[in-house]
Amino acid sequence: MACRDASPVIEYRETAEGLEARQLAGFFVDWLRQPTPEAHLDILHRSANVVVAIDQESDRVVGFVTAISDGVLSAYISLLEVLPEYQGRGIGSEVMRRLLKQLEGLYMVDTLCDVDVQAYYARFGMRRATGMRIRRYDRIPGGETGG
Numbered sequence: 001m002a003c004r005d006a007s008p009v010i011e012y013r014e015t016a017e018g019l020e021a022r023q024l025a026g027f028f029v030d031w032l033r034q035p036t037p038e039a040h041l042d043i044l045h046r047s048a049n050v051v052v053a054i055d056q057e058s059d060r061v062v063g064f065v066t067a068i069s070d071g072v073l074s075a076y077i078s079l080l081e082v083l084p085e086y087q088g089r090g091i092g093s094e095v096m097r098r099l100l101k102q103l104e105g106l107y108m109v110d111t112l113c114d115v116d117v118q119a120y121y122a123r124f125g126m127r128r129a130t131g132m133r134i135r136r137y138d139r140i141p142g143g144e145t146g147g
């Protein structure tokens, strides 16, 4: 389904089928090591849930969200990003709305994020919680040093 914003025209898809790595440039802004577009495509294919936003004119993916899930009780929102030049147009909200709709039958929907994004997730009914984590930057597939 295509949704007309002021401009550009953004199409939302709830599958990674048919996507190509060339459509995935520019993501992972500010990451110390950036997954390649090929690794990004792999992530989209392997995630249990995905929503992508595509600029119909350029045919680029301009926003996406992924979740990993057991499909029974739990899901974890693993990645959410909108390209900087497309932010503030409702794209993040629409991919989140569609993802949460996909996950509405599950008991747990969790994510870890920086403190400055907590208020954003709160817009979708998520609450602050504590968490634990491991990060191994040298394991990012195809990781290239970013800015």
Ligand SMILES: CC(C)(COP(=O)(O)OP(=O)(O)OC[C@H]1O[C@@H](n2cnc3c(N)ncnc32)[C@H](O)[C@@H]1OP(=O)(O)O)[C@@H](O)C(=O)NCCC(=O)NCCS
Residues within 6 Å of the ligand: 079, 080, 081, 082, 083, 086, 087, 088, 089, 090, 091, 092, 093, 094, 112, 113, 114, 116, 117, 118, 119, 120
């Ligand atoms: C967070 C992000 C996905 C939002 O996407 P977006 O398409 O710009 O968001 P939307 O256009 O749907 O929503 C914009 C609204 O959210 C608000 N908002 C944006 N970032 C926010 C933040 N960090 N905290 C609280 N509110 C925020 C805006 O002020 C705007 O409010 P308004 O609708 O009242 O004007 C995007 O800024 C992004 O990709 N950031 C970098 C990656 C990131 O932080 N990912 C999530 C954590 S891992």
